[in-house]
Amino acid sequence: MKNISKCIIALVGIVAFSCTDDVEDRTAVTTGAAPVLKSPVAMNVVLNHDTPDDLATTFVWDYATYNGTPTVINYAIEFDQxxxxxxxxxxxxxxxxxxxxxxxxxxxxxALDAGFPRL
Known part of the structure; x- marks a missing residue:
């Protein structure tokens, strides 16, 4: 019985001391500026299947900014009709x-993945 009492006291002590608040206050991340597309401004590309390795276009944008904790931003380039x-x-x-x-x-x-017909 003494061993059970000692185990219960030890368990209560471990639980009590392990619940201390050691989490630092973290700065909230808020939106600064959204990314803005710089180029191409207008796009008219002919997709010639005979030259698949040729450069078609390059998209360039400003970085998005966030206030607060430094944040790594993943950009997704999407295609739709x-x-x-x-x-x-x-x-x-x-x-x-x-x-x-x-x-x-x-x-x-x-274009094919987006459902455009093969020409």
Whole structure:
């Protein structure tokens, strides 16, 4: 009986001391500025299936900013049909950089994945 009492007292002591508040106050992260697309301003690309390795375009944007704790931001480049308001987009790439280049083959595959017919 003495051993059980000692075990219960030890367990209560461990639980009581392990519940101290050692979590530091953390700064809340708030939105600063959203990313803004710099280029291309307008895009008219011909996707020639004979040249899949040629550079089609490069997207460049400003970094998004957040106030508070430094945050790594993952950007997603999405592809969707005009007028669909990105309700069912296809994600073409994700990156932490502020630019992404695409070859003709990559954009052609994105168009096919988004449901555009093969021409």
């Amino acid at each position: 005009a007028g669909n308001n990105f309700e069912s987009p296809t994600t073409v790439a994700t990156t932490i950089n502020k630019y992404q280049s695409f070859t003709v083959g990559e954009l052609n595959q994105a």
